[in-house]
Amino acid sequence: MEPVIQVAGLHKSYGNFEAVRGIDFEVAEGEIFGLLGPNGAGKTTTVEILEGLRARSKGQVSVLGFDPEVSKRSLKDRIGVCLQATNLPDKLRVQEALEWFAAFYSRQAERDKLLQRLQLWEKRGEFYSKLSGGQKQRVALALALVNEPKVVFLDEPTTGLDPQVRLEIHTLIEELRAAKRTILLTTHYIEEAERLCDRVAIIDEGRIVALGSPRELQEHVFGQSRIEVSTAQPMPADLPTFEAVAKHSISADAKTLVVHSTRPARTLPDLIKWIDQKGLELEDIHLKRPTLEDVFIELTGKKLRD
Amino acid sequence: MLNSYWTQIRMNLLLTLRNRIALFFSYVFPLIFFGVAGMNNEGGNGVQILNIVLGLGVLGGGLFGVGIRAVQDRELNILRRFKVAPIGPGEIIVSGMVTALVLQVPNVIFMVVLAHRFLGTPWPTQPISLLVFVSLGLLAFASLGGIIAAIVNSMQEGMLLTQLFYFPLLFLGGLTFPITGFPLWLQTVAQFIPSTYVSSGLAPIIRGKETILDNLSSAGALALTVVLGTLLAAKLFRWEKEEKLRPAAKFWLLAVLSPFIVLGAWQMHAKTNIAKAKVLGRDVQRSRTSLIRGARIFVGDGTMIDQASVLIKDGKIAEIFTGPAPEAKSVRADAIEAAGKTLLPGLIDARVHLSLPGFPISDPAYFQDLDQSFDRELAAYLFSGVTAVKSVNDPPGMVLKHQAVTASGERLGAELFAGEVKEDGFYDPALAGVEARQAYQAGRTDLLERSLVQQVVPRQWLAQVKDGLKQRDSYEAVRNPIGLEAAKQNLAEAYRTGAMLVAGTDSGYPMAVHGASLHRELQLWVEAGVPSAAALQAATYKAARMLGAANRIGLIQKGYEANLLLVDGNPLQDISATERISTVFFKGERVNRSELFEQK
Numbered sequence: 032m033e034p035v036i037q038v039a040g041l042h043k044s045y046g047n048f049e050a051v052r053g054i055d056f057e058v059a060e061g062e063i064f065g066l067l068g069p070n071g072a073g074k075t076t077t078v079e080i081l082e083g084l085r086a087r088s089k090g091q092v093s094v095l096g097f098d099p100e101v102s103k104r105s106l107k108d109r110i111g112v113c114l115q116a117t118n119l120p121d122k123l124r125v126q127e128a129l130e131w132f133a134a135f136y137s138r139q140a141e142r143d144k145l146l147q148r149l150q151l152w153e154k155r156g157e158f159y160s161k162l163s164g165g166q167k168q169r170v171a172l173a174l175a176l177v178n179e180p181k182v183v184f185l186d187e188p189t190t191g192l193d194p195q196v197r198l199e200i201h202t203l204i205e206e207l208r209a210a211k212r213t214i215l216l217t218t219h220y221i222e223e224a225e226r227l228c229d230r231v232a233i234i235d236e237g238r239i240v241a242l243g244s245p246r247e248l249q250e251h252v253f254g255q256s257r258i259e260v261s262t263a264q265p266m267p268a269d270l271p272t273f274e275a276v277a278k279h280s281i282s283a284d285a286k287t288l289v290v291h292s293t294r295p296a297r298t299l300p301d302l303i304k305w306i307d308q309k310g311l312e313l314e315d316i317h318l319k320r321p322t323l324e325d326v327f328i329e330l331t332g333k334k335l336r337d
Numbered sequence: 338m339l340n341s342y343w344t345q346i347r348m349n350l351l352l353t354l355r356n357r358i359a360l361f362f363s364y365v366f367p368l369i370f371f372g373v374a375g376m377n378n379e380g381g382n383g384v385q386i387l388n389i390v391l392g393l394g395v396l397g398g399g400l401f402g403v404g405i406r407a408v409q410d411r412e413l414n415i416l417r418r419f420k421v422a423p424i425g426p427g428e429i430i431v432s433g434m435v436t437a438l439v440l441q442v443p444n445v446i447f448m449v450v451l452a453h454r455f456l457g458t459p460w461p462t463q464p465i466s467l468l469v470f471v472s473l474g475l476l477a478f479a480s481l482g483g484i485i486a487a488i489v490n491s492m493q494e495g496m497l498l499t500q501l502f503y504f505p506l507l508f509l510g511g512l513t514f515p516i517t518g519f520p521l522w523l524q525t526v527a528q529f530i531p532s533t534y535v536s537s538g539l540a541p542i543i544r545g546k547e548t549i550l551d552n553l554s555s556a557g558a559l560a561l562t563v564v565l566g567t568l569l570a571a572k573l574f575r576w577e578k579e580e581k582l583r584p585a586a587k588f589w590l591l592a593v594l595s596p597f598i599v600l601g602a603w604q605m606h607a608k609t610n611i612a613k614a615k616v617l618g619r620d621v622q623r624s625r626t627s628l629i630r631g632a633r634i635f636v637g638d639g640t641m642i643d644q645a646s647v648l649i650k651d652g653k654i655a656e657i658f659t660g661p662a663p664e665a666k667s668v669r670a671d672a673i674e675a676a677g678k679t680l681l682p683g684l685i686d687a688r689v690h691l692s693l694p695g696f697p698i699s700d701p702a703y704f705q706d707l708d709q710s711f712d713r714e715l716a717a718y719l720f721s722g723v724t725a726v727k728s729v730n731d732p733p734g735m736v737l738k739h740q741a742v743t744a745s746g747e748r749l750g751a752e753l754f755a756g757e758v759k760e761d762g763f764y765d766p767a768l769a770g771v772e773a774r775q776a777y778q779a780g781r782t783d784l785l786e787r788s789l790v791q792q793v794v795p796r797q798w799l800a801q802v803k804d805g806l807k808q809r810d811s812y813e814a815v816r817n818p819i820g821l822e823a824a825k826q827n828l829a830e831a832y833r834t835g836a837m838l839v840a841g842t843d844s845g846y847p848m849a850v851h852g853a854s855l856h857r858e859l860q861l862w863v864e865a866g867v868p869s870a871a872a873l874q875a876a877t878y879k880a881a882r883m884l885g886a887a888n889r890i891g892l893i894q895k896g897y898e899a900n901l902l903l904v905d906g907n908p909l910q911d912i913s914a915t916e917r918i919s920t921v922f923f924k925g926e927r928v929n930r931s932e933l934f935e936q937k
Contacts, residue, residue: 105423108423112421114417117418118413118415119415119418120415123351127351130348131345132418136422174418
């Protein structure tokens, strides 16, 4: 089946500044695809090119078979967009906002159902200015769905929301996944990408540095778990060679040992057996799988958030 | 597509109705203005107030409605959300303009009803023309607002630029007061301003004097502005603050004003609109309501009313109240207290020569610019309370031209009659002319010492009279076959035999000064033994009959044109009282006599 979104060799320059420097990816139907990267990485620029809001400098782009630069209107009619920051007139009621935007589209969702699904039914008569941040973001999501879009673009849908609201929005996006919508999501939250995305492209300084499912990324790019052991007494210096251990390090007081293992299920029993044999008393033990954060730091040398 | 426009307009309306500030400026502000202006409306000029209120609404509703709203929505990042929807700038601008129009139309109707109810203005006889014209004006200003919105970078800049347009459009375009009060150069500048074409069409349409078809060039320019303005506003439209403005964009504002640059340039040449503005200004003056209270009234047919009040409305005598005077407020009129004064019909001079100056003058400039001489002399008549004259032996082309400019009201001057008399058998002794010629032959200048003469003839010309006397020839002696005394006896004889007498003067001959001479004529008649009342009748009603205009001038009667002369004292007892002029009314306008000679 034809991918819903195809991007090949995409470049975008603003004067001398290259915001996007050659990006390639495809998004299949029904997939939730994430663009993960820090602020200024080129995520929003990429998305806005796909939405038909900006012209590209170079490269091939197709969304639902349309070139966004050529068939702007037909494209906009079929996609749903949730902007990074949405604002509406203060004195506009929730249901009026939906009615207003619905009028622009050739396909229209059942608005009452949409309001219920987004838990806005109770608030449908409320002025926009009277809504909380989470409610406003749900209105923004509702507007993105008002035309039953085949593809939904969610640009940092949870930025600036408190953790509770963020979880609510995540639940809503998971419902969209269940409804088999194709979604392109940008975020700089690792857990958002890990939780929601089928595939993630890690983007930095206008380039994709890694692309795959969150698990693939973790394993492929950085396939080691980290085991940290602490003992009451200092450990002897003559550490045996454990199976599947890539490297290890020991603290200055020799009471904490960090071991990186490609097969932690094998390494862990050996390690405990060794501590037991040496008559050491085990105080603490951690097994940590690598996160996308670790992957990101490993690949780009920077943190996602300051 | 239609659904999208309709929803857009409906939501815009909803939001405006929920916005207290917008509501205030759209509806309450004009109402307050209406109230304030209406309270000071003793002059009774409701039409003028209606004109101003509608003008304010059209300009304010258009310029501020669409533009400022768009800037605000852009500043608040509201427009960004629309940018990702399948809707173009054109739809946003057009629906904004239609919204402004829908908001304004009830206002127009409301104001017309208010003016009718509280200010007594008549219902507009051209409602469709009025509505179309108001709409065109509003949409033109709205598209201008749309362009302003596109080229400013902040709300402050938007307000500043909008006001930079608002005030000149308001004050220079004749929306608030007629541009006729401006110096000529500023009147010319006003011809480049769009609102001039709104006001010059709106006023006569409200008065029912014209329709949209009489204002096709104005309507066309406005319509062109609407089209150009809308296209440009859509082309330059910016969804987000961050979108760059092309440097050339600000010049597009000039492009949209191009119809008016063309019209202005044409008007610099043709000046028809300046003339029209003068006529409109005159209409305003002529449609005022005045009440002359408690005067002695010489009706013109020889009868007198001892004490009566005359109501002047829309240029006509609307009512004559005998007995105690009504309060001016009760009839919504300016009060003119006239106790101890006498009100006469405007005087009529049955024989004048406008191409002659009326005093010996050597200045060739006088004869070269006959046009100016005619203007001056017709003004001099009005100054002297003579509201109509019959020209004899003047160049027909000049007569026709001046008939036109005074009839339209472009210039203020006595009504000019010429050509054949309508009825035969009138006797016109022109004693003042006889006296003037005798004085001239004798080299006497005493006739020029009279107060009214001094007022109507410029000093520098009076100073040249001695030169003029030196150059006189014997021609006049031949033309004056009889002396004054003989002429007086002839008149007395004619009066006794019941001849139809009319008062003419032969003004224009040396020493027979235009305007002032008719008063002298009346005095000579009384000296000849004609009763004052008969003399005055000959200078009013009978002269009007001779001119075939006795159905509208020459009498103080309901329905007659309000051409009136109010003098101190009683000319029936002392005929020279006619020279003690208190006020002159011409077609309902209370003539500002001191400015008559300074008309531009």
